Amino acid sequence: MNKTPSKQSWWLRLVEWVDGDREPKDQTLFVMEQRPPRHVQRSDAEFATQDKHRLHRFRRWYPVCAVLICLALMGILMAAVLTMPTFGEADNPINNEVAEHYLEYGLEETGSANVVTAMILSYRGFDTLGESCVLFLAVAAVMMLLLRDEKNTDEHDQQKQEREDGILAAHPDLILRRAAWVLVPFVFLFALYVLLNGEVSPGGGFSGGTILGAGLILYSAAYGPKQMRVLMDARRYAAVRTFGLVLYVLLYGIYIFLGANQMPNYLTGMTLLIDLAVGLVVACTVYGFYVLFSRGEF
Amino acid sequence: MRPFVENLPFLCIFLAILTGIVSAVIPRGRVCYWMTVTVAGIIAVLSAVVLQYTYGGNLSFTYSMGRFAAPYGNAIQCGPLQALLAMVFSVVLALALAGGKRDLFHDVLPGKLRLYFTMVNLLEASLLALVYTNDVFTGYVFIEISTIAACALVMAKDNGPNLIATIRYLFMSLLGSGLFLIGLTLLNSITGYLLMPSLAQAVAELAESGDYRIPLTVAVGLIIGGLGIKSAMFPFHLWLPDAHGGATTASSAMLSGLVLKGYIVLMITMMMRVFSMELMGELGVTNVILAFGLLGMILGSLEAMREYHVKRMLAYSSVAQIGYIFMGLGLGTTAGVVASCFHILVHACCKPLLFCCAGRLSAVSGHHKSLKNLRGSAYRDVSAGLGFTVGALSMIGIPLFGGFVSKLYLANAALPTNRTVLALVTLALSTVLNALYYVPALLAIWVRPPAEAEQHVLEDTRPEDLAFDRSFTTAAIALMAGIFVLGIFYHPITDVLEAGIALMGT
Amino acid sequence: MLETILQNRFAVTAVILFGIGFMNLLLQQNLLKKVVGFNIMDSAVFLLLASLGYIDGGVAPIVGDRGFDPLYINPIPSGLVLTGIVVSVSITAFSLALIQRIYRRYGTIELWELLERAGKEDD
Numbered sequence: 001m002n003k004t005p006s007k008q009s010w011w012l013r014l015v016e017w018v019d020g021d022r023e024p025k026d027q028t029l030f031v032m033e034q035r036p037p038r039h040v041q042r043s044d045a046e047f048a049t050q051d052k053h054r055l056h057r058f059r060r061w062y063p064v065c066a067v068l069i070c071l072a073l074m075g076i077l078m079a080a081v082l083t084m085p086t087f088g089e090a091d092n093p094i095n096n097e098v099a100e101h102y103l104e105y106g107l108e109e110t111g112s113a114n115v116v117t118a119m120i121l122s123y124r125g126f127d128t129l130g131e132s133c134v135l136f137l138a139v140a141a142v143m144m145l146l147l148r149d150e151k152n153t154d155e156h157d158q159q160k161q162e163r164e165d166g167i168l169a170a171h172p173d174l175i176l177r178r179a180a181w182v183l184v185p186f187v188f189l190f191a192l193y194v195l196l197n198g199e200v201s202p203g204g205g206f207s208g209g210t211i212l213g214a215g216l217i218l219y220s221a222a223y224g225p226k227q228m229r230v231l232m233d234a235r236r237y238a239a240v241r242t243f244g245l246v247l248y249v250l251l252y253g254i255y256i257f258l259g260a261n262q263m264p265n266y267l268t269g270m271t272l273l274i275d276l277a278v279g280l281v282v283a284c285t286v287y288g289f290y291v292l293f294s295r296g297e298f
Numbered sequence: 299m300r301p302f303v304e305n306l307p308f309l310c311i312f313l314a315i316l317t318g319i320v321s322a323v324i325p326r327g328r329v330c331y332w333m334t335v336t337v338a339g340i341i342a343v344l345s346a347v348v349l350q351y352t353y354g355g356n357l358s359f360t361y362s363m364g365r366f367a368a369p370y371g372n373a374i375q376c377g378p379l380q381a382l383l384a385m386v387f388s389v390v391l392a393l394a395l396a397g398g399k400r401d402l403f404h405d406v407l408p409g410k411l412r413l414y415f416t417m418v419n420l421l422e423a424s425l426l427a428l429v430y431t432n433d434v435f436t437g438y439v440f441i442e443i444s445t446i447a448a449c450a451l452v453m454a455k456d457n458g459p460n461l462i463a464t465i466r467y468l469f470m471s472l473l474g475s476g477l478f479l480i481g482l483t484l485l486n487s488i489t490g491y492l493l494m495p496s497l498a499q500a501v502a503e504l505a506e507s508g509d510y511r512i513p514l515t516v517a518v519g520l521i522i523g524g525l526g527i528k529s530a531m532f533p534f535h536l537w538l539p540d541a542h543g544g545a546t547t548a549s550s551a552m553l554s555g556l557v558l559k560g561y562i563v564l565m566i567t568m569m570m571r572v573f574s575m576e577l578m579g580e581l582g583v584t585n586v587i588l589a590f591g592l593l594g595m596i597l598g599s600l601e602a603m604r605e606y607h608v609k610r611m612l613a614y615s616s617v618a619q620i621g622y623i624f625m626g627l628g629l630g631t632t633a634g635v636v637a638s639c640f641h642i643l644v645h646a647c648c649k650p651l652l653f654c655c656a657g658r659l660s661a662v663s664g665h666h667k668s669l670k671n672l673r674g675s676a677y678r679d680v681s682a683g684l685g686f687t688v689g690a691l692s693m694i695g696i697p698l699f700g701g702f703v704s705k706l707y708l709a710n711a712a713l714p715t716n717r718t719v720l721a722l723v724t725l726a727l728s729t730v731l732n733a734l735y736y737v738p739a740l741l742a743i744w745v746r747p748p749a750e751a752e753q754h755v756l757e758d759t760r761p762e763d764l765a766f767d768r769s770f771t772t773a774a775i776a777l778m779a780g781i782f783v784l785g786i787f788y789h790p791i792t793d794v795l796e797a798g799i800a801l802m803g804t
Numbered sequence: 805m806l807e808t809i810l811q812n813r814f815a816v817t818a819v820i821l822f823g824i825g826f827m828n829l830l831l832q833q834n835l836l837k838k839v840v841g842f843n844i845m846d847s848a849v850f851l852l853l854a855s856l857g858y859i860d861g862g863v864a865p866i867v868g869d870r871g872f873d874p875l876y877i878n879p880i881p882s883g884l885v886l887t888g889i890v891v892s893v894s895i896t897a898f899s900l901a902l903i904q905r906i907y908r909r910y911g912t913i914e915l916w917e918l919l920e921r922a923g924k925e926d927d
Binding site: 080141144245255261 | 299300304305308309312315316318319320322323361362363364365366369370371372407409410413414416417420423427433435436439440442443446447449450453454456480484486487488489490491492500510511512513515516517519
Binding site for chain 1: 900
């Protein structure tokens with residue numbers, strides 16, 4: 001760049017600029033703007049000069065800064081951690097009356113012997129609701145990206161997919177199929193067990209739902225998409241997913257409404273239903289990720 | 299038995315969540331659009347009722363989310379400030395959608411519109427929750443919802459540069475929320491609470507006794523820093539121009555006008571309700587915020603001056619405007635916070651207006667975005683030109699426009715502190731810089747280019763883009779009205795803000 | 805000093821892991837490796853969080869009739885970690901989907917290359 005432009009040209013440029021001719025510093029770019037846009041194919045060389053220059057400068061300094069920031073952050077965190085309450089002591093500030101209350105009255109107040117379940121579904125259920133929404137959103141975002149449409153799929157991809165399906169249909173994997181035939185019922189049974197026993201044992205909606213989703217994935221992998229569509233097509237999938245979360249939101253909404261207004265608790269068996277709803281959401285999320293990443297359609 | 303009106307904030311959040319879930323299964327984009335706008339309108343009305351109730355009674359109520367009271371269960375807290383912010387946010391959300399409607403239906407595939415509206419609705423739910431929350435961990439969860447939804451809004455246009463901008467935005471956001479979470483963990487380990495009132499008490503005790511000084515300082519720093527990264531505080535703004543400049547119009551408007559504000563509001567809540575301004579000043583955090591704010595005001599504007607892509611210019615201008623907000627917070631006084639909150643409102647009206655108008659102006663110029671190609675475009679859609687002018691003048695800070703009042707309040711807040719000169723000089727300099735890039739932009743859109751120069755732009759323009767855009771014009775007029783209301787009838791609004799901030803600490 | 809480190813061994817490990825993850829997130833140019841770095845970082849936070857709730861000699865907080873009253877660990881951090889893990893899984897899936905699309909579009913997932921190419925398309 002010219003460091004000492006003549007005074008007049010500098011003034012002219014300012015006048016032009018104030019007039020709205022916002023001329024970028026780089027003259028090459030300015031020339032490009034004059035051509036009919038949209039159809040312009042700026043030449044690579046011109047870009048190389050402009051963009052690479054900027055990127056190179058950034059690239060040189062970036063690692064140095066990054067390492068410095070990282071080391072500083074680690075130092076700060078280490079200092080904080082070393083002056084933190086000691087690990088494993090019973091009289092740490094975190095073991096205060098809130099935790100004691102959960103342990104002491106959790107069973108009585110929520111009907112669930114597993115205090116972690118009691119906490120995430122009753123005491124701090126709003127967080128868990130948010131968490132389920134995160135799962136729902138993640139599937140929606142992945143769908144937005146990977147669900148097949150005219151923008152992200154071309155002929156080639158389509159053909160490749162069909163070819164693979166054809167091969168899979170012609171030569172089914174016998175071992176996988178037999179194993180899945182034996183395993184899938186038990187996986188589902190176990191999922192149901194974990195789901196329904198979340199109140200009294202380690203488990204609950206999240207773990208049970210994941211196992212359920214894994215069962216669906218196993219079935220889908222062994223029997224192929226065609227067979228899977230009989231069990232769960234796009235429509236049914238959307239219905240189950242929506243139903244799970246809507247059930248959860250409605251139940252929890254009523255629960256909050258009753259609780260906050262000090263009305264009698266009509267929803268005594270709610271934890272089980274909510275566990276079930278969470279399980280459905282999680283299973284659909286896990287299975288949805290698998291399907292979207294592997295095929296992009298249900 | 300509590301009055302029914304106290305249920306409304308919680309109902310608003312749940313309404314937004316439910317609409318989001320349901321719109322994921324509605325195949326028709328237009329139905330989703332109307333549903334979303336209607337629900338945002340309903341939420342605005344409900345919030346107005348809450349505002350009237352809380353401001354009229356000068357009270358701030360805690361609403362336990364469930365059966366269990368304060369330190370045991372979740373809770374939300376609502377006062378005049380929260381209700382006002384919720385109302386403005388949902389109105390602006392609806393107007394941003396309306397203003398970018400045509401671009402939206404043009405940019406997003408019809409099959410995926412329903413998912414877009416899912417994102418919008420859950421974004422609204424997360425904004426409301428961030429405004430109302432009285433629990434830091436709920437804050438974290440809804441920050442993540444807002445992150446995913448915001449990233450999805452950026453990538454909805456679905457072209458190459460957009461995907462790259464999204465992934466950069468995502469990584470930066472993850473960094474921010476990671477820091478926030480680790481700060482939260484440290485804070486929880488030394489206090490043992492998650493609910494803000496109990497947390498505030500524990501923090502005050504720690505500050506007094508001097509125990510766990512280092513973890514406390516680090517936790518405060520990490521929480522503020524994490525939220526700062528997410529709200530594009532100056533040195534962490536690198537992701538913003540690509541993300542906001544490249545997205546579809548409605549997304550840019552919502553991201554710049556609302557999403558950044560959600561995090562800032564949470565930061566204000568943390569500062570006022572948990573850490574207290576005195577502690578922040580003592581730990582030196584306010585000085586850092588002030589420094590970053592002042593730097594952002596200058597350097598954001600300088601970056602904007604270099605841009606010729608109109609939306610990226612607006613995005614850089616957001617960096618500068620966020621700097622104003624942080625400057626107000628960094629002054630460490632209540633007056634500063636009031637000024638910041640007022641600026642949040644002003645910017646929430648201005649930036650969506652500017653983005654919608656820029657989107658419309660570029661639509662009538664064949665979807666070109668560089669200022670060169672936008673010359674004379676204001677005559678092709680006069681309402682867009684007027685809207686852009688109003689927004690730009692407000693940004694510069696001309697009297698009668700909202701931006702002037704917020705600058706006045708910021709300057710006023712700076713007077714009693716010992717940083718008056720620094721703040722005032724930066725404010726003046728930043729105003730000049732704002733004028734230096736908004737005035738050329740205004741001239742560009744209002745000066746007719748020679749006919750032959752206009753020709754090639756018009757060749758690219760589709761006739762249906764030139765047709766009158768009803769929803770855009772409505773939205774632009776409403777947002778312009780908002781700016782004038784903020785600029786002329788500002789006294790009642792600042793009264794509400796002052797009352798709300800005074801009630802926040804309790 | 806050494807004693808403090810040994811006492812807070814989980815927290816110290818967490819900080820080191822956090823540093824490794826953070827460094828990966830910042831310095832790796834391969835997007836996939838960035839995601840891995842982010843996951844390491846998250847795991848570090850979860851380790852720190854989970855270690856907060858542990859009490860020496862405590863058992864899992866499932867109350868019931870065991871005939872005696874054991875010492876339970878603190879249930880709150882466990883619940884928070886659960887939430888954190890779910891969020892982290894969702895975000896990982898989202899970023900992987902983004903990377904898959906970017907790869908299909910550009911044929912590379914090196915950030916520098918992508919940035920150089922993306923500039924050319926911006927109109």
